Amino acid sequence: MTSLTGSNLWVTLVLETGRFLLRRHIPLFVVMAMSAILGATLLFAGIEYGESIVLGMAFYAPFIAGLVIMSGLVSDERASGFFLLWVQKPAWLSRSYAIRYALYLLLLALVAATLGSAIGALGVAGNLFTITKAFRLGAGMIPLALLPAAMVFAFSAWGVRRDAVFAFLTVVIGVSLAGITSFERSEASGLIQFLAFPLDPVMAIIGARSFPLDLTRAIAIICAQLAGWSLIGFLGLGFSERLLQRS
Amino acid sequence: MPTVCVCRWCPLPDSRVDLVARDITTGYLKFRSEQVVTRASFKVDAGTVVALVGPNGSGKSTLLHTIAGLIPVLSGSVSIGGQPPTEYRLRHGIGYLAEGMTLPDAWSARGMLTLTALTCGGHAAAAIPAALEIAGVDFDLTHPIRQLSKGMRQRLLLALTLIPLPRLLLLDEPEAGLDPGQRVSLRQRIRTFAAEGRTVIVASHDVSSLSTIADQTYLISRGAMHLLEPSDLSRPERLMSLFAPTHGDS
Numbered sequence: 001m002t003s004l005t006g007s008n009l010w011v012t013l014v015l016e017t018g019r020f021l022l023r024r025h026i027p028l029f030v031v032m033a034m035s036a037i038l039g040a041t042l043l044f045a046g047i048e049y050g051e052s053i054v055l056g057m058a059f060y061a062p063f064i065a066g067l068v069i070m071s072g073l074v075s076d077e078r079a080s081g082f083f084l085l086w087v088q089k090p091a092w093l094s095r096s097y098a099i100r101y102a103l104y105l106l107l108l109a110l111v112a113a114t115l116g117s118a119i120g121a122l123g124v125a126g127n128l129f130t131i132t133k134a135f136r137l138g139a140g141m142i143p144l145a146l147l148p149a150a151m152v153f154a155f156s157a158w159g160v161r162r163d164a165v166f167a168f169l170t171v172v173i174g175v176s177l178a179g180i181t182s183f184e185r186s187e188a189s190g191l192i193q194f195l196a197f198p199l200d201p202v203m204a205i206i207g208a209r210s211f212p213l214d215l216t217r218a219i220a221i222i223c224a225q226l227a228g229w230s231l232i233g234f235l236g237l238g239f240s241e242r243l244l245q246r247s
Numbered sequence: 248m249p250t251v252c253v254c255r256w257c258p259l260p261d262s263r264v265d266l267v268a269r270d271i272t273t274g275y276l277k278f279r280s281e282q283v284v285t286r287a288s289f290k291v292d293a294g295t296v297v298a299l300v301g302p303n304g305s306g307k308s309t310l311l312h313t314i315a316g317l318i319p320v321l322s323g324s325v326s327i328g329g330q331p332p333t334e335y336r337l338r339h340g341i342g343y344l345a346e347g348m349t350l351p352d353a354w355s356a357r358g359m360l361t362l363t364a365l366t367c368g369g370h371a372a373a374a375i376p377a378a379l380e381i382a383g384v385d386f387d388l389t390h391p392i393r394q395l396s397k398g399m400r401q402r403l404l405l406a407l408t409l410i411p412l413p414r415l416l417l418l419d420e421p422e423a424g425l426d427p428g429q430r431v432s433l434r435q436r437i438r439t440f441a442a443e444g445r446t447v448i449v450a451s452h453d454v455s456s457l458s459t460i461a462d463q464t465y466l467i468s469r470g471a472m473h474l475l476e477p478s479d480l481s482r483p484e485r486l487m488s489l490f491a492p493t494h495g496d497s
Contacts, residue, residue, distance in 0.1 A: 077351065099366065
């Protein structure tokens with residue numbers, strides 16, 4: 001029997017979480033790999049759709065991965081009754097979910113970075129962009145994955161069953177608002193994007209368009225929004241715990 | 248007089264945990280009206296195995312939920328080691344194998360055990376071997392849970408419940424899905440676990456299985472809780488009369 005003691009616990013948990021995500025979302029990873037292969041084949045065959053597929057993957061793949069991987073983290077366990085296992089332990093309820101939330105984000109960042117490297121390499125090989133641009137595109141894919149994931153967690157922690165759907169709608173509305181206001185350079189535009197979806201900061205990291213936003217400021221805005229959605233999620237867990245403590 | 252630390256990290260001054268329920272009414276608040284399930288008063292000493300038996304829907308699970316502090320008592324009080332259930336649960340943990348808990352099936356048993364130990368604090372990992380032994384988990388921990396049989400899942404759930412070896416263990420239909428051999432050995436292991444000064448309450452509608460390990464057997468029926476005599480358990484006609492629903496019982 002495998003040893004489950006001491007310092008190897010965290011290593012074991014990281015590996016087991018990775019295996020769990022692979023097992024649970026194998027169709028997602030297969031579709032992503034197939035799309036990359038298709039895009040590469042078309043790109044190198046000189047067919048124009050190849051470029052669109054590769055660039056489309058850079059935007060949609062991390063976004064969908066973020067939505068799918070985080071879905072049901074809390075809400076599924078509340079519905080199945082497994083939530084009770086964490087409630088009875090001598091620890092705050094949020095501890096178990098905080099551990100998994102952090103691990104999911106970490107692994108999601110790794111998936112986005114790996115995908116970014118693959119797409120960057122394809123783009124450079126296919127003369128779509130330079131090495132610097134490829135690197136920035138890969139870096140921009142990380143917030144594109146983490147932000148929707150944080151939104152899903154926020155909904156899930158409040159017990160919303162279709163957490164990924166609600167997060168998707170939030171992102172769609174947010175991106176639409178951000179798209180409309182991204183051509184303005186007003187305070188109101190900045191505020192809308194800060195509250196809805198930080199399109200300008202993500203674009204500033206990717207360097208896809210000529211955005212005047214300072215890189216440090218862009219990263220700060222993305223981190224603030226990530227922290228905000230996470231906070232909403234943990235408030236949801238705290239609310240559940242407070243309800244249980246009242247009894 | 249030395250002061251006693253009751254923080255969540257220190258063991259209870261007296262590690263033997265008694266459970267006392269005084270004139271409690273269990274049930275639910277529904278649209279501000281009380282749906283009373285059971286009225287009861289009892290005291291369970293540490294090191295005791297108590298069986299709760301009763302027909303389906305009699306309120307066994309509701310009583311266990313109340314003892315675990317997951318639903319409030321409608322009246323009366325429950326204390327565990329002198330503390331209210333919610334406070335005790337947060338500080339020391341309560342092992343509660345609730346009926347109908349479903350494991351996330353893409354995880355492996357090893358992943359779930361690790362996560363449970365880390366949730367309780369890294370020191371809880373020391374309890375994993377004992378928890379596996381008590382629960383009778385003797386299968387490969389690396390397989391995904393979806394590949395485990397119903398009995399294996401039940402044993403794994405029990406092992407997760409037993410981390411970090413709680414002083415109070417509540418089991419709701421723990422033998423569900425187990426084969427006869429596993430059932431017999433589980434009863435023996437529960438008995439041994441309680442002999443270490445722990446309190447175990449087992450709810451089931453199977454009287455014959457529990458009578459072999461229980462120090463006390465309570466029947467929950469018709470909204471009340473009755474202590475059964477050992478002689479009641481050996482007389483089928485007596486059991487029939489106790490379990491038979493009266494007119495209007497659900």
